[in-house]
Structure formats: structure tokens, C-alpha cells
Amino acid sequence: MSKKSMIIIGAGLAGLSTGCYAQMNGYESKIYEHHSVPGGVAAVWKRGEFLIDGGIHFLIGHKPGTPLYDVYSEICDIESIEIEEMTSYLSFTDKTGTKSIEFSQDIEKLERDMLELAPEDEDEIRNFIKEVKSLIGSPLLTDLGMSTAPPEIRGRLDSLKEMWEMRGFLKYFRGKYSKSAGEYAEHFQNPFLKTVINWLFSPSSPIWFVIMVLATVASGQMGLFKGGCHTFVRSIEERYKSFGGQIQYRATVEKIIVEDDKAVGIVLADGTAHRADVVVSAADGRSTIFKLLGGEYIDDKIKKRYDTWKPYDPMIAVSLGVSRTFDDETPLNAFMQKEPIQLSDREVPLLFLRIFNHGDVFAPEGKSVIQVILETEWDYWANLRENKEQYDAEKEKLAQNLIDRLDEIYPGIKLQVEKIDVSTPYTTWRYTLGDRGSPMGWLMTMSTIMEQIPRTLPGLDNFYMAGHWVLPGGGVPSSIYTGRNVAQILCKREGRKFRTKLEH
Numbered sequence: 001m002s003k004k005s006m007i008i009i010g011a012g013l014a015g016l017s018t019g020c021y022a023q024m025n026g027y028e029s030k031i032y033e034h035h036s037v038p039g040g041v042a043a044v045w046k047r048g049e050f051l052i053d054g055g056i057h058f059l060i061g062h063k064p065g066t067p068l069y070d071v072y073s074e075i076c077d078i079e080s081i082e083i084e085e086m087t088s089y090l091s092f093t094d095k096t097g098t099k100s101i102e103f104s105q106d107i108e109k110l111e112r113d114m115l116e117l118a119p120e121d122e123d124e125i126r127n128f129i130k131e132v133k134s135l136i137g138s139p140l141l142t143d144l145g146m147s148t149a150p151p152e153i154r155g156r157l158d159s160l161k162e163m164w165e166m167r168g169f170l171k172y173f174r175g176k177y178s179k180s181a182g183e184y185a186e187h188f189q190n191p192f193l194k195t196v197i198n199w200l201f202s203p204s205s206p207i208w209f210v211i212m213v214l215a216t217v218a219s220g221q222m223g224l225f226k227g228g229c230h231t232f233v234r235s236i237e238e239r240y241k242s243f244g245g246q247i248q249y250r251a252t253v254e255k256i257i258v259e260d261d262k263a264v265g266i267v268l269a270d271g272t273a274h275r276a277d278v279v280v281s282a283a284d285g286r287s288t289i290f291k292l293l294g295g296e297y298i299d300d301k302i303k304k305r306y307d308t309w310k311p312y313d314p315m316i317a318v319s320l321g322v323s324r325t326f327d328d329e330t331p332l333n334a335f336m337q338k339e340p341i342q343l344s345d346r347e348v349p350l351l352f353l354r355i356f357n358h359g360d361v362f363a364p365e366g367k368s369v370i371q372v373i374l375e376t377e378w379d380y381w382a383n384l385r386e387n388k389e390q391y392d393a394e395k396e397k398l399a400q401n402l403i404d405r406l407d408e409i410y411p412g413i414k415l416q417v418e419k420i421d422v423s424t425p426y427t428t429w430r431y432t433l434g435d436r437g438s439p440m441g442w443l444m445t446m447s448t449i450m451e452q453i454p455r456t457l458p459g460l461d462n463f464y465m466a467g468h469w470v471l472p473g474g475g476v477p478s479s480i481y482t483g484r485n486v487a488q489i490l491c492k493r494e495g496r497k498f499r500t501k502l503e504h
């Protein structure tokens, strides 16, 4: 029997994952990718002698012994990728530069440090730390329901299994731990600790998610790519190609061809049409549904989602190649600012700094790459980009402002800056076509994670979706799992066993 063919739109992590599982399950697949390289938002680029990593901050589940690690192993040579355990999540320094706290994986020490900092918050601190401790080593940390069957093939047993696996988590659906980090921070009296809790991840993320992040670090399951995030991406691309998968780069899909409510192919920007038995979009959700398919296959739920849900705010990253090292610094640092950073129409109270001292590929010996990351607005940068001169001037002004601020933290750094790179939400969009430059798709909230988004669209056959727009909260594991889901659904529908290995 001849193999069925599959077209996949997008070579981000979801598209590559879809491709790997398609090949394992008897499909002949080809990915069409807008950019010239794989990875989507998991991107790196060179600036002179510096390597800028503009993607994945940390990988959850980088050590063997979890279902998530097994999934990584199915699609890449995870063992050979150099990943360093993150022993500390974040260091936080107050406005005066005199008070700081490090969220290390030593939870006992963290508790002592928090108590020393804010004795008036003893009860809340002890409860918070108790929650973190209760999750250390929990299988929930490396799953969060991602491994359960997608809505299309969920049976009663799957739902029961999920309920059972998530039982330790149900307490977070109500009460104070269901609140956003911003709301929960109000439980603390100490102003510094309030800010710290608010900004540990993102003020709008549920506080249970922050608790899970800290427990993941404490469990030793958070890793940093020593060679940059592209080592992971390239390993998946390599596995896909070794399975016989094909990729065409610089191939932007303009339209999905539909005949009799069946997806039968795509049209590229160069006008060429390509046909296949199955079409999968692992590209941006909004443009897939409303542009490539002309908004023909939606229902009220989809419409409501795209009208009212909030994506993660886009980011602006100012990366600096500097002639100095940061040997003992933690990889992520937050510095509260005396005067907030003025950014488009928002004021940012802290400077969030990534230090790439966990690998030697980012800068030559004696030098480093550091990166300030700020959440920002899409509209501001997209509008500004209409006037390239003004856009460039604004980027330059922001970079200089941040360098001045860094000079107060690291005196002398101003004179050590050798390279400046500024990437805005518009940059992210230009290379990935992701809606409003979003880094992770739909913002994780209590209500969004409760919604099971199908990987299919109503009324359209032979069509599937993968990626961070079909699993709220986004991130690396969800993108990979949703690609896997597509093959699971296909196998179930075709009455075949789902395979996680290539069988010759």
C-alpha cells in the first residue's frame, strides 16, 4: 500500500514534532517553512563574534525518568545535547541594590532567606514554601495534563485517568493559589517581597504555576542549553530528516486549498500549489484559521477565543556583547528600578536580565552576552515600524537607556559594550508570523487551561493543527505534544497502532 502524504505548515518545534511522528506512523511528510531556518520562536542569531539566543529560557524535564524526557527522546538525541541543570531560578535585587534574594533549588535556604527578609510575613512564607515542597518530584511538574489524549480521541477512561493524575492539583482550582501572581502577592506585607512574588514569572500567571516552576527547579528538572536553544531544534530537525522527512525553507504558505470541505493542499507565496492527503498547520493559529482558510471553518467557541482571549505579551530583547565575564551570577536576574523603565505606553518597574554564562558558545573567552528582556506592546512597535528611521531610533534610545541602567548595577559596563542587538515584537513576527509577536501563544489562566482545544476545525476534513495556539500556556512541551497528538488522532481514525519509533 502506498504511503499517505502530509503537508505541514511551519518548522517550529510543533511542526518538526508533527513531522517526526508522521514519519514514524507511515506518512510521507513535507514541511513548508516561512523562514530560512527551523525553530520558529526558538531562535538564535549571530552578531559578530557573539551568539544571541533569543529563544527558550529553560527546558523542563531535561533529565531521564519522566514521560516528558521519553517524548524528547522520541524526536531527538536529547542525551547528546549539552544541558546544564538550573540550580537557581532567579535572583531579585531591590531598588537600593542592597537587598536581594535568590530563588535557588535549596528550598530550606530559600525559606530562611525569605523569613530573614520579611519576618512579618512568616505565616504566608511558610505556607508558600510548603506548597513548593509538596510538589517537589511530582509527576505533575513534567506533565500538567499535556500527555492526555487530545479532545478528538478522548474516551471516558482518558478523562478518569487525567482526573486521577491531576488529583494533587485540584486544590489549585479554588482558593488563594488559584489567584494570579499579582493578586496573590497582596497576601504579603513586605513591599519588596510583594514585588518579588508579583514578578517571579509574570503578574498575570496563576500563582500555582509559579509554585510549580520553583518546585521544578528544586526537583532538578529545569535545564539550560549550554550550546543555545538551536542545539535542541537542530537535533529534532536532524531526526526528522533521518526519518525521511523533507523541509522547504523560505516557503511561505498563503492559502490552504480546500475542496468539498477537505483540505487537499497549499499555495505558496511564489504561486506554486502543492497537494497532499493531509494538511497540518503548525503555524500561527489566527492566520491559519482566518487568513489561510478565510475564516470558513469556525464555530462560536473559536470565534470567542480569538475575539477575547489574551496571548502572552510580546517581548523586546536588548542583547549586549560585552568584554567582561559574570562568573558567579545566576542566569536570570531581576533588578527593581528606582525610576520605572518607560516603554511605549507602559512603565516597567524592573530590569530583567539573562546572563549567558552557562556555555562557551555565546561569546569568546573573557567576553559575555547579556540580555535585557521586557514585556511590551505589539501595537506600539508594529506602528512604529511603518517609519523605519523612527523605529531604529527608538530601539537605539531604549538600548542606551538600558545600558545606563546596567552601568549602575555593573559599574564600567558602559565602556565594555561591543555589540548591541535589539529585537522587538515586530522582529519576532517578521521571522515567525506569530500573532502579535507572541512568544508562547495563549496566556495561561485558570479558565484557558480548563479549555480543551481540538486539534481539528469544525466541518473541515483532512486538516489538523499543532503548536502553542492549541494548548493554552504554550511552551516547548505543549508544542511537541500537540505535534504528537496529530499522529495519535490519525492512527486512531485509521485503526492503526500509534508508533513512537521508526519501523522499517
Ligand SMILES: Cc1cc2nc3c(=O)[nH]c(=O)nc-3n(C[C@H](O)[C@H](O)[C@H](O)COP(=O)(O)OP(=O)(O)OC[C@H]3O[C@@H](n4cnc5c(N)ncnc54)[C@H](O)[C@@H]3O)c2cc1C
Residues within 6 Å of the ligand: 009, 010, 011, 012, 013, 014, 015, 032, 033, 034, 035, 038, 039, 040, 041, 042, 054, 055, 056, 057, 058, 059, 060, 251, 252, 253, 254, 282, 283, 284, 315, 431, 432, 433, 434, 438, 439, 440, 441, 466, 467, 468, 469, 474, 475, 476, 477, 479
Ligand atoms: C524568548 C522566549 C523564551 C521562551 N522560553 C521558554 C521556556 O523557557 N520554556 C518553554 O517551555 N517555552 C519557552 N518559550 C516558548 C516556546 O519556545 C514556544 O511556545 C514554542 O517554541 C512554540 O513552538 P511552535 O512550533 O508552536 O510555534 P512557532 O515557534 O511560532 O513556530 C511556527 C512556525 O511556523 C512558521 N510559519 C508561520 N506561518 C507560516 C506560513 N504561512 N507559511 C510557512 N511557515 C509559517 C514560522 O515561521 C515558525 O517557524 C519561549 C519563547 C520565547 C520567544
